[in-house]
Amino acid sequence: MKFLPIDNVMPEVKAALSSQGNAVVVAPPGSGKTTRIPLALFSEPWLKGQRILMLEPRRLAARAAARYMAGSLGEEVGQTVGYRIRLDTCVGADTRIEVITEGVLTRMLQTDQALEGVGLIIFDEFHERSLHADIGLTLALEVQAILREELRLLVMSATLEAEPVASILGHCPVICGSGQSFSVETHYLDRKLTVSAETAVAQTVFRALNYTDGDVLVFLPGAAEIRGVHAELLAGGIEKYAQVALLFGNLPPSAQDAALLPSLLGKRKVVLATAIAETSLTVEGVTTVIDSGLMRVPAYSSRTGLTRLETVRVTRAAADQRRGRAGRIRPGVCYRLWTRQEDAYLVPNNTPEILAADLTPLALELAAWGVINPSELLWLDSPPAAAFTQARSLLVKIGALESDGAITVHGRQMAETGLNPRLAHMVLKATEIGFGALSCELAAILSERDFFRGSAAALDVDLRFRVETIRNFKNHIGVTDAAGRRIKTESNRLKQNFNINAAPQDDIEACGLVLAFAYPDRIGQLRGCGKFLLESGRGAMIAESQALAQSQYIVTADLDDQGTDSRIFLAAPVQLEQIKQYFDLQIVNKTQVAWDTSCQAVRARTYECLGALVLKETPCNNPNESDIAEALLKGIALEGLEILPWSKAARQFQQRLLFAYFQENKWPDVSDENLLAALNDWLGPHIYGITSRVELGKINLLTALEGLLTWSERQELDRYAPPYIMVPSGQRITIDYSTPESPILAVRLQEVFGLKETPCIALGKVPLTLHLLSPAHRTVQVTRDLSSFWDNTYFEVKKDLKGRYPKHYWPDDPTTAVPTNRTRPKP
Template structure:
């Protein structure tokens, strides 16, 4: 067995785990920690008769590590070393080292909280901070604290801020290992070009083939980019220089093995990989890395309640991991497709999944563990409260949790399926209706990438394609054309067949496809959508969504959206199916509420009493309320008056004048009612309510006698004093009754012809002589000629200037030299 850098720290690690139950190991990529450490610890005294569990973040890494360790022992996988990943297990009765994916550990803990028979759990590549790794460590730490004080935990990482992890592991010892990494020459772009990522990759691959030796590893964000680059390389004649091998999680095991195994002698290989090849997985023969600088990660938005895959810039640690792949065998070369200036702005680390992912599976796992709040466990990063609460709310809709957060029997059944809670609920509910087979097919389709992407979003087309895989007469419009898409179809078919068998040999037929929307609604009750016109839908959650273009589901009255982008005010729908309103009423009756609403209808200017049949934010039906409560009608009417303003009331001349008089007195005299807009609107129920009882509309409000209602706000004494304080009229010297204008409470006004005031020297007053009237003296044609509050001064001074003007305009009228001795009149008097 060749020596590796990790061998140097094995004695220290053995001694540490001999005396401590926890340890943290940090060692560079390529040091050998993944495969050497489990084998080195296998014969330790404290592990006698027990097994080692090694957690890997990806299935390919788990299978590869197990296979390599078995080779080192000269055995086949499944003997001393085995693996367990989703849909693939290779373990025998003598297996002592089990390499598993992180989700498998959670299943093991839920089945046996004590992890009996296991002496050591190794968390490899913990720096990737997957949500399963964080959850697995939190649960394992509690098992260690409560049930298994002897259980050893070893957290290993290539790039990790180790101190926080060591602190969480009760101040575990830190061990640092060395690696054998050769220098890697790093090349950056001088400037950003206009070409896209794929074209830049193709050009750089040919440059690297010319300027370097060995195989080339290209990092791309996803399978779509890999396929496009593969096509671009093929079109450029890459076959003359090297073989091209894609590498991503959805490929078959044979295809993945072809990518990671060494190239035959004399041949070169270009591996097009996602971030799967960053850590824990060694791709043999790599001397050059080409890094697009992009990665695709799931992002959950608590504001929309939706998850989506986002393409983001790699972090500093991820970029360094990728570059390090070129320095395993000797001096290497790394082409970074970004500029040096952009390099300075990379984030130090990738955001942990627990802070950015859908927490629904995690919350269900915690509930099964007996934990109602994540604060009851130890975490490096506590799951966000809002995302946690939204996940609990969804699980309540899926009947997985009680109101207090306790897991239900149905919730435990959902966990046992291994599916996402949404899909698990769908399959379980559908099986009760005899539709379990088609539900398994839907679950398999929704667990894979869309093989008809870019075509019609109707999920029924995907089901038809899967059903017709063995039929040579497939509709050509719905036939997948790319080999990669055909491979996805066959994987979906195999997975759906497995699920059908697991759930009790369920069957399906093409006729069941009509129930696609109903089955989707079991999984996505918050995404039942109601047509708003033009392919726009309102979802049960309250969010808007849209089907773009002329598609089959765009005109459906109701749909269920399985895949949306979660962007903007209206999410774009990528996968959906129609559902009938009666299916909603039948199968979601417990979530449907009948809500009686008695409210003011501004358009109708009336109170409307309606019964709304509501599913979340969706109004399924509106019908009149036949026996609304009179008190509720009155409340809605008064709220409508507040909404519309006091102008909606029947303000007759008498009512307006009385209100103005009251406003005037309130301004000058304490203890009188406040009849300002603000006061009246805030006390409608007191002064108006008794008179509006039984009325329902603006038209009926015209029946009200506002003047009498306002007068009833006064005490008996105030009614007697009203005329004294604020008389409606003043008898002027001409013996005429002239109305007083109280529209300005601080300045009551009397508009009167100047001639009618002859002989009066003092300015008239109101409010028992406290407030002088403002006199607006008018011409015979009732046009203002002077405004004054000092009539005596006007006669002495201003009158003579006014007289000259009036004599010229009104020569037939009498304009005396001494107005105080003249007889007042409201008629024409000749000289």
């Protein structure tokens, strides 16, 4: 074997694992750590013939690494070196090194917690921090601590912050290796892009072919962008200059492998790749990298429970990894399609998936492991509590967990399938009712990105159309043979695993029902105009032009997380009868007694509810009286106190109390705001049997308000804030307390003749504001000092009044005159 830079630190790696048990290796891309370290370790004495498991984040990288190591030994894959990935396993009885994808380790641990026969687990490219990698490391540490002290763990990466990892590995050694890399000349844009990223990439490819030699590796965020750039390159006549190869996860293995090999007949090659080519893989012959500066990452919203892919700016670590691909064999060139100013704002690293992902798979794996609270385990980053709680709630809803978090028999069956928990539940439940084959097809379709995405057919969101297309994909131009074969293969594998016979062809209308088992929280009820209310309470919508927009009930499998109403991408109709039959345990009857503003009355209804959905509504004939009273009080609070039958006496009593409270706060505050806030206390005892605004007229509000005071307090109030004053004429004049700080006594001037001082209330402390009235009850003077009025103002007022009312009695000395409520005093 040729010398590789990682060989320089191989003695340290061996010594660390031999003596310490765990180690962290940090070495740049191209150093050889992925393919050289496993081969150097599998013959170590401490392994004693046991196997090495090496985790890779991607299937392509796992296959490529296994093939390279097997070739280094002069063997075929499946002998000393093999691999296990989804849908493809190549290992034999003599296999000592198994390269596996990260999810495979979790399955192996759940099957055999002690991992008998495994002596070393290598976590390669750990900086990507996938959810499965974090779960695998945490569970492996648990195995090492409790069951297998001799199990070794090795974490490897090119850009990892090593110290936190070394800390949870027992403060193990960190070994830093050098890389075999050449200088890379890096070019930036002078200004921000003014054309689409695809156009800019295509233009840069032709520029690179003119000004550089060697092969070109282009990084794009996803398959759609790759196809867009490919189309532009073909339109520009790329075949004259170079062979174009595509490299992304959903391509057939043969196409992926072809992209990694040198171009044919010495022709230059342009490889259009996703982030799959950042690490682990070596694309032969590359000397130029073109980086779009974009990557696609999953983003989970705990608010909606949805995960969607977001296109975001590349991280600093990823950008450096990509640039390093140009300097593997000789000095290279990197074209970055962003400015130097933008470069300064790149974030350092990816957010660990455990902090931003749907944690339903994690919650199920931990429950199957026997752990209810994730804090019992050792994590590099602990699962966020809100997302974990939401995941647990979903698992309880679908019967995978008990309410206390313990796994059920059904949950354990789900965990054993290796499917996403939603899809596992769907297949198991659908199989019970005879739709197992259809559920396997749906699981295979939903496990991949929509194969119509980006095409005109994608506008039709009906999932039934996808199922029919896959069943007949050879006759449908919208589906490539690769996509059709891949989904068919996965569907057949699932059918085989679940012992399901060939699918009947008349079950297509059950798509919605089967889908509802996976997404019970996304059963939707039509609100009109293509808008739906989901069981979770979230809004969703379909374009009105689509047939599904008129369905009374649907189930959605894919929707975004934008705005009030999420846009639906995949859905199928479901019948109300199916919902009631198969989700009866989740349907609850709720009696609602509430104030109906439209009819100004309390209405009692019984609802059949599935989450936020009302499946049926009927009148309730015998509502609880206390519920009626509560609803009536809420209605009064909503409508305001003016809905009540206020009499003058009731309103004056309220105002008298407010005056007393204004003077001394020992009295209750009976302002409208406080009365509304305390309706149950003072009005509650008087409303039983009343259900409408009309019937509120039966209430005596004065009696209700008086109930706020004891009998002795009412007597005291009469003395402190009397309802009326007896004036010299012998009349009882009501006091106006509408202005608490200054109560008013409006009285005709002639009725207070002989009264020398202003009347006072509040036990003589507060003089009334006198509104002295003409015989026609018009105010002629306002005063709080009657004595001063008689002395200084009366005579001017008298002149005016005598002229207007000559028949009335206007004495010269009002303080000794006889008061009267007539035109003149009786003789």
